[in-house]
Amino acid sequence: MVKKVFFGLVNFLVIIIIISASTATRNIDDRDIKIDETDPTPLDAGSVLLVKNSAVITIEGSTSAAVLFEVLAEAFMEKNPEIKVEIMANGTNAAIKAVRNYNADFGMVSRHLKANEKTPGMKEIIIAWDVLAVVVNPENRIGNLQRDQISAIYSGRITNWSAVGGSDMPIHVISREEGSGTYQAFRSLAGIEKVTRSAQVTDGNGSMLEGVAGKINSIGYVSMGFINNRVKVISIDGIYPTKENILNNLYTLKRPFSLIYYEQREKNGTDEFIEFLHSDEARSIISKKYIPAE
Numbered sequence: 003m004v005k006k007v008f009f010g011l012v013n014f015l016v017i018i019i020i021i022s023a024s025t026a027t028r029n030i031d032d033r034d035i036k037i038d039e040t041d042p043t044p045l046d047a048g049s050v051l052l053v054k055n056s057a058v059i060t061i062e063g064s065t066s067a068a069v070l071f072e073v074l075a076e077a078f079m080e081k082n083p084e085i086k087v088e089i090m091a092n093g094t095n096a097a098i099k100a101v102r103n104y105n106a107d108f109g110m111v112s113r114h115l116k117a118n119e120k121t122p123g124m125k126e127i128i129i130a131w132d133v134l135a136v137v138v139n140p141e142n143r144i145g146n147l148q149r150d151q152i153s154a155i156y157s158g159r160i161t162n163w164s165a166v167g168g169s170d171m172p173i174h175v176i177s178r179e180e181g182s183g184t185y186q187a188f189r190s191l192a193g194i195e196k197v198t199r200s201a202q203v204t205d206g207n208g209s210m211l212e213g214v215a216g217k218i219n220s221i222g223y224v225s226m227g228f229i230n231n232r233v234k235v236i237s238i239d240g241i242y243p244t245k246e247n248i249l250n251n252l253y254t255l256k257r258p259f260s261l262i263y264y265e266q267r268e269k270n271g272t273d274e275f276i277e278f279l280h281s282d283e284a285r286s287i288i289s290k291k292y293i294p295a296e
Contacts, residue, residue, distance in 0.1 A: 057271035059087045063097030063110030064183045065206050066225040067259040070130060071110055073287055078278045085271035094183030101262050107272050109262040112183035112225075113190070126262050129279055131293040133226040133243040134188050134255040137211070137233040139218045144168045146237045149192060149254070155221060158198030163219065175201040176213045176222040187257040188223050223255075227291045248293055259292065 061071060068091035075087035090096075090106075097109030098119050115126055136152060138144055147155075147166060154160040155173055164170040177197050178185035184207070189197065204210045207228040214222040215232035222233075226243060229235060235243065238255065247253040261279070263272070278284055288294040 057085045059085060059108070059271050059275055060090070060106045061087065061108045061110060062090045062092060062100040062106040063108075064094045064112035064259070065091040066112045066132065066184050066227070067110035069225075069227050070259060070288065070292060074279065074284055077283060077287060078275055081278070082271065082274060085274065087275065093179075093181050094186070095181045097262065101264065104264075104267075107263060107267060107270070108275075111258075111260045111262055113187040113257050115260075115262065123264050123266055124262055125265055126260050127276075127279075128258040128260045128295040130259045130288045130295055131248065131256050132259050133248055133253065133293075134184065134191065134223050134257060135226055135229060135235045135243050136221065136223050136238060136255070137214050137229070137235055138221050139214055140232070140234045141218045142168065142234065144236060145234075146240055149239055152238065153193045156192065156194045156197050156201070158200060171219045174217050174220040176210055176220055177201040177203055178210065179203055179205055183257075184223070184225065188255070191255045191257065245293065256293075258295070 061075070068089055072089055075089060079085065079087055089110075091110075094109075094111045094113060097106070097111050098115070100106035101109040101124070102121060111126075112132065120126070136147065142163070144163065144166065151160065151166050155166075156175060156177065158175075160166060161173055162170065163173055175198055178188075180186075185197075188194070202213060204213055204222075207224045210222045210224050211228060211230065211233055214220045224233075238253070241247050241253050243253045243255070248256055261276075285294045
């Protein structure tokens with residue numbers, strides 16, 4: 003009887019010890035995996051640091067100006083790795099709309115703004131001067147046109163190259179879409195009231211070059227930054243678009259590459275970007291293909 007009682011007590015104590023040990027282990031495990039939400043994990047801390055020390059500048063606008071601004075943005079980001087510059091090229095009209103609606107920090111425009119496009123507080127700074135070169139196929143013997151001849155060709159009044167001293171073949175006119183700043187600048191500078199409806203319409207400088215290079219009887223106009231040996235640049239009124247002629251205002255088909263923005267805007271690195279655009283490094287980049295603004 004005594005043995006039974008003794009073994010019963012032993013078993014009871016063993017069970018109590020096992021239960022106590024299990025409870026303690028569970029409490030320890032619970033304590034080990036609990037994370038205080040007020041203390042960020044290393045990953046969270048890194049994420050907070052990234053947001054705090056980074057900025058994004060958005061730029062929308064001219065496809066012609068974008069070629070230059072992409073190079074400038076790359077140079078800027080190398081000096082300012084904490085600031086990212088995003089560029090979208092959907093045309094000058096898109097730039098004006100995006101800035102007005104506060105959908106972009108800056109707008110790239112490839113012509114002067116019209117009076118009705120400016121709004122209170124909007125700033126326009128000229129970064130560079132671009133040249134619109136009139137180009138023909140290299141096999142076309144034409145090397146010069148008068149300004150009024152260009153206007154007549156694009157208006158549809160002259161339709162054969164023989165009328166301006168060329169071969170007897172129809173003129174294939176290539177132009178840009180109406181929303182393009184390049185189109186609007188060219189019309190204004192060349193004195194064209196309305197482009198002929200028979201003109202082939204392209205959506206960029208690249209496709210314009212392809213069109214002129216692909217047809218011996220074609221004529222087009224492009225930003226000087228896109229010129230290559232697949233097309234021939236002609237003179238206008240006997241004047242070629244050289245840097246000297248541009249600076250002396252002898253070559254008249256030039257237009258500004260400008261940046262538009264609101265003075266009252268979010269300071270997310272935009273001041274630093276504007277400062278960089280006026281630096282010697284930026285002027286050096288601009289000078290490779292364009293004329294820096296004074």
